[in-house]
Amino acid sequence: MKRYGEVTALDGLDLDVPGGTVLGLLGPNGAGKTTAVSILTTLTRPDAGTAMVAGVDVLADPRGVRARIGLSGQYAAVDEHLTATENLEMIGCLYGMSRRDARRRGLELLDQFRLMEAADRPLKTFSGGMRRRIDLAGALVADPPVLFLDEPTTGLDPRSRGELWEAIRDRVQRGTTVLLTTQYLEEADQLADEIVVIDHGHAIAKGTSEELKRRVGGEHLDVHVNGADDARRTESIMNKVATGPMRVHHDEGEVSAPVANGVEALSIVLRELEEQRIAIVDIGLRRPTLDDVFMELTGHEASAEASQ
Amino acid sequence: MSMLRDAATIARRNMIRIRRVPDVMVFVVVQPLMFVLLFAYVFGGSIDIPGGSYREFLIAGIFAQTVVFGATFTGSGLAEDMQKGLINRFRSLPMSRSAVVAGRTVSDVVYNALSIIVMSLAGLAVGWRIRGSILDAVVAYALLLFFSYAFSWVMACVGLLVPTPEVVNNATFVILFPMTFIANTFVPSESLPGALKTIAEWNPVSTLTHAVRVRFGNLPAQTPEPTAWPLQNAMLYSLIWAVVLIMVFAPIATRLYQRAGSR
Numbered sequence: 001m002k003r004y005g006e007v008t009a010l011d012g013l014d015l016d017v018p019g020g021t022v023l024g025l026l027g028p029n030g031a032g033k034t035t036a037v038s039i040l041t042t043l044t045r046p047d048a049g050t051a052m053v054a055g056v057d058v059l060a061d062p063r064g065v066r067a068r069i070g071l072s073g074q075y076a077a078v079d080e081h082l083t084a085t086e087n088l089e090m091i092g093c094l095y096g097m098s099r100r101d102a103r104r105r106g107l108e109l110l111d112q113f114r115l116m117e118a119a120d121r122p123l124k125t126f127s128g129g130m131r132r133r134i135d136l137a138g139a140l141v142a143d144p145p146v147l148f149l150d151e152p153t154t155g156l157d158p159r160s161r162g163e164l165w166e167a168i169r170d171r172v173q174r175g176t177t178v179l180l181t182t183q184y185l186e187e188a189d190q191l192a193d194e195i196v197v198i199d200h201g202h203a204i205a206k207g208t209s210e211e212l213k214r215r216v217g218g219e220h221l222d223v224h225v226n227g228a229d230d231a232r233r234t235e236s237i238m239n240k241v242a243t244g245p246m247r248v249h250h251d252e253g254e255v256s257a258p259v260a261n262g263v264e265a266l267s268i269v270l271r272e273l274e275e276q277r278i279a280i281v282d283i284g285l286r287r288p289t290l291d292d293v294f295m296e297l298t299g300h301e302a303s304a305e306a307s308q
Numbered sequence: 309m310s311m312l313r314d315a316a317t318i319a320r321r322n323m324i325r326i327r328r329v330p331d332v333m334v335f336v337v338v339q340p341l342m343f344v345l346l347f348a349y350v351f352g353g354s355i356d357i358p359g360g361s362y363r364e365f366l367i368a369g370i371f372a373q374t375v376v377f378g379a380t381f382t383g384s385g386l387a388e389d390m391q392k393g394l395i396n397r398f399r400s401l402p403m404s405r406s407a408v409v410a411g412r413t414v415s416d417v418v419y420n421a422l423s424i425i426v427m428s429l430a431g432l433a434v435g436w437r438i439r440g441s442i443l444d445a446v447v448a449y450a451l452l453l454f455f456s457y458a459f460s461w462v463m464a465c466v467g468l469l470v471p472t473p474e475v476v477n478n479a480t481f482v483i484l485f486p487m488t489f490i491a492n493t494f495v496p497s498e499s500l501p502g503a504l505k506t507i508a509e510w511n512p513v514s515t516l517t518h519a520v521r522v523r524f525g526n527l528p529a530q531t532p533e534p535t536a537w538p539l540q541n542a543m544l545y546s547l548i549w550a551v552v553l554i555m556v557f558a559p560i561a562t563r564l565y566q567r568a569g570s571r
Contacts, residue, residue: 041400042399042400043396043399043400063402064402066400066401066402066403067402069400071396071397071400073393073396073397074393077392077393077394077396077397078394078397079321079325079392079394080392081324081325081328081329082321082324082325082328086321086324090317090318090320090321091397091401093313093314093317094314094317094398094401094402094403095401095402095403096310096402096403122328138397
């Protein structure tokens with residue numbers, strides 16, 4: 001059992017991650033995700049509050065915490081002039097392993113992550129996705145019981161993202177406890193046992209991804225029309241099928257609503273739009289995003305700097 | 309003990325980079341080589357040193373200038389590590405808090421040693437000779453490396469304070485150039501006008517140059533006895549500077565490292 005206690009620097013964020021599970025910290029940029037990770041990984045001292053990681057007090061024994069965690073950050077913190085093997089060997093040595101052990105363990109991880117082609121070439125020559133995986137491997141060299149992943153896939157293409165997810169799932173199966181921060185609902189959905197949604201340093205919702213999605217609605221219907229007038233009329237049509245607060249941008253002619261049954265709602269709205277002779281620029285169904293979660297939970301959109 | 313081990317790991321990593329990063333190679337090998345050849349052939353004939361050869365006089369100055377500039381590597385290297393997020397990675401590892409900066413300063417001594425070897429060979433090729441004893445020469449080389457090591461700690465602080473490696477190079481350029489030129493590196497300090505002469509006499513780069521020049525036996529025969537205390541005690545004065553720089557800047561650099569990147 002691991003306890004992440006109250007951290008007042010984040011305005012009273014309380015996290016509790018049972019051993020061997022994944023907690024997803026979901027929120028827009030500037031919500032306090034990275035601050036939370038910085039405090040828990042001893043990079044930043046909180047102004048008040050306590051935190052225990054792997055049974056060790058972050059403030060009383062930061063070095064003890066560091067020996068038990070692995071951190072993989074938003075920006076791949078690997079030395080691009082070194083090869084993958086050299087990077088992992090260096091990190092292993094800094095965890096206190098012997099050079100030979102660090103090297104052997106590094107090669108093992110490269111093999112596991114199917115990164116052997118990077119073993120003897122400087123990382124500069126490889127893609128961002130590959131570097132992220134090597135960064136993740138760096139966090140795993142010493143087999144730490146607790147893993148912190150700060151936005152591990154931000155900016156990656158879908159394929160690299162999928163590969164990284166696979167690598168993370170693999171670790172969790174081996175019993176590693178993970179705290180994951182992300183801006184993507186889908187990512188939290190894919191990886192996390194429990195999700196905490198944060199905004200301005202507060203937790204605003206907690207639950208499994210199923211619970212959250214039930215609150216947010218299964219699907220979203222987006223309609224794009226010409227001008228504010230049409231948008232207003234579209235809004236009143238969509239009101240009939242919406243299961244929660246809608247997002248409307250009159251000037252852009254955009255209306256978005258959570259709906260219970262996507263196909264049914266789509267056909268109802270289409271029919272009505274046609275009857276009222278409103279020209280459709282675009283219409284479509286999609287899975288809920290972080291913006292939708294925020295709309296549902298707070299009634300306002302994720303703060304301006306937040307939406308990507 | 310773990311501090312030495314961690315510093316060695318960091319130094320080893322920096323040594324690998326010397327083979328892979330062309331900029332480093334240019335700065336460490338090509339530029340010092342170029343300086344020796346340029347000064348020897350461009351100014352070599354036009355500057356007259358009473359009772360000696362300018363090329364002989366020059367080498368100690370180029371050595372001193374190069375090791376001082378070489379210290380900027382510590383700064384730009386740390387700034388780069390910070391920018392790339394490597395410092396955060398290091399700070400999350402159970403390693404010694406001073407090892408990252410210490411390892412960097414150590415690997416930079418190796419860089420500087422390499423530069424000095426290159427310059428010595430180039431010097432020998434253009435007619436420079438060590439006229440003193442071997443022991444004196446060893447002392448001269450050791451002083452150069454120790455001074456540059458000390459100066460690396462100053463640059464480490466700069467590197468940990470600025471946002472990008474380019475800033476280190478730009479900011480230090482405007483300080484290091486006057487520092488290495490208002491000195492007896494390339495011309496005898498006696499030839500400088502009034503205030504500049506006094507600055508040059510108290511400039512540690514001058515005393516470093518003078519001490520090295522004397523140990524190499526490269527001081528022209530007709531050079532007047534220096535009147536300023538620092539130059540009379542060049543070796544001691546340079547050593548005092550080096551020790552004070554380490555004592556002041558090493559703790560500051562370690563502190564800056566601990567707080568670095570926690571933005």
